[in-house]
Amino acid sequence: MLAARRRPSQEFQMFRNESTEQVAEPAGSSRSGSRRRAWTVTVLLVVFMVINFGDKAVLGLAAGALQREFGISAEQYGVIASGFFLLFSLSALAVGFLVDRIATKPVLLALAVIWSLTLLPVLGTAGFVVILVSRIVLGAAEGPAFGVANHAMQKWFPDAERNVPAALLSLGPSLGVIITAPTLTWLMIHFGWRSMFVALIAVGVLWAILWAALGKDGPIGAETAQPRADETSPAPETTVSTLRVLATGTWIGSAVAVFAAYWSLSLLIAWLPPYLTTGAGYSESETGLLTTLPWVVGALAVVVQGAVSQRLMWRGVSGRWARGGLGGAVMIVSGVCTWAFVQVPAGPLKLALMALGLGISGVIFTVATTACGQVSPARRRGAVLGAFVAVYSLAGMIGPLVAGRLVGAAGAAPADGYETTFTLTAAIVVIGGVAAVALIRPERDAARLHARDVNRLR
Structure with missing residues (x-):
């Protein structure tokens, strides 16, 4: 009877370990090394969200030039702007299910590469259809960004320590306005509107290279996680x-x-x-x-x-x-x-x-x-x-x-x-x-x- 009474609390602790706090460190790794990697990943994810905003905002900054050069009407521009959200929600949902089954590192890498590729067509002889398709694809690639980035961050921090890194990720849109808007405007004034797209492509590729070298999925919630000596054994596969x-x-x-x-x-x-x-x-x-x-x-x-x-x-x-x-x-x-x-x-x-x-x-x-x-x-x-x-x-x-x-x-x-x-x-x-x-x-x-x-x- 005593064991039966204790079982729920023990299983609840196991549920908490699985859902939020099960941290496994590879043999021989140091706690300080793990913390450095956690914050390195977090900084890269913050930059990822800043680039996300820059790619989103560049169309508005270049709107007048695009309309003049490619003969795009105000109505067509409105369709292009709305087209960004055509697949945004569906993509966020689909990729959310995907990253429950595969690692987040390659998914984030693919998203960043797609962002850069969608900016390329605008540099050539584009038009309404080309720009519309590129924005639809960009929206599909940006839809999952915030959710996947947060999922990746939470693999590195136990629940009680997630508030600050989550706050930093949420700064992405604000930092995007504060940093990218004036920078891209300066580039447009001095080097023409195409320079904004070139700069964003270059930054996106650079981030992808850094992420490929430094990015890594964290140990919290990993199926292969093994407990440290002072931790409760990890919970079995949840039925929730x-x-x-x-x-x-x-x-x-x-x-x-x-x-x-x-x-x-x-x-x-x-x-x-x-x-x-x-x-x-x-x-x-x-x-x-x-x-x-x-x-x-x-x-x-x-x-x-x-x-x-x-x-x-x-x-x-x-x-x-x-x-x-x-x-x-x-x-x-x-x-x-x-x-x-x-x-x-x-x-x-x-x-x-x-x-x-x-x-x-x-x-x-x-x-x-x-x-x-x-x-x-x-x-x-x-x-x-x-x-x-x-x-x-x-x-x-x-x-x-x-x-x-x-x-x-x-x-x-x-x-x-x-x-x-x-x-x-x-x-x-x-x-x-x-x-x-x-x-x-x-x-x-x-x-x-x-x-x-x-x-x-x-």
Whole structure:
């Protein structure tokens, strides 16, 4: 009877080892060497995400030149821009399942090479069809990037240490704006628009070479993992299915919250600049500078959130509050600030509210990926994160389209359309924050998955 009572707790510990914390180091390796490799891989993955943004953004920077040189109309350009998302979600989901079965290193290498190859056709005698096909292929190759990169990172860090590296990965879009946008613009001004594509191709190839030499899959969750002397034996193959993980409150809350944040992010990219010029009365030169403010604030917020969450978890605070509670509260503040910034006149207060409202909701990306990793067995994590990306990326298509309808419906008073757009965005972000606080409970959901797993095995 005593043994029977202890069995669930012992199996739960085994489940935790398999899903988040089973770390195996090769014989003769040092802990410091393993940590160096973990951070080397993390830095490479951060650069990977920066390149990801640069490849995504270069079309917008070169839009005018492409339209003039290849005779592309505004309507055709809109189709090209939307075509990027045609296979984005499907690819994220499919590759997510793939990396549960094969190593992440060759997958990431293939993605980076494809990115560079899709930029090549634009350097020649291109046109509408060629550019459209290249963007569709690029979108298919970029869809899995965030999920696979996080899956690769989580193989190197136990659960309690994932918040900071996950935060660094989430900095990719912000660093992409801060680094690649002005750099690529400088290249275009001095060497022509094709130089931007050449530079991105070269950087992509260089990253692929470095990744081939230095990249490596981590030991956490590896099927061949062997425990150190002070660790519990690794768990047997879990019977927890991917669908059961996707049905947990943690996954649903994470997907809803990040969908809301991605909605806000897509408007930040596509609609904030025209709002500042036509809706708020700022000049184009002022707008170019002001649009970077939310990205800078967002980058700082992500780093601070990652550090705070990690410290809370080291002190024994549950993932519900260190991740879901903290991240959800930040999103609620973000939504309130988004609503407020369109209500006040132009000035420092408006800019501060804009930067906070559109910048800080991005912290939920770190929260959600680490929470999903916490509840998911390692052998299911690729598919779980792939499905997560597939759902939230839909906001990248829907958000800008809805904004366009609302602004267009305002007719001669575009400011009213923008106010409606950002008020709706504020409400969506608040709902996402509430979902994060209410639903992200990784310890509870992991325990429930484990209990069902035990009952099934009995």
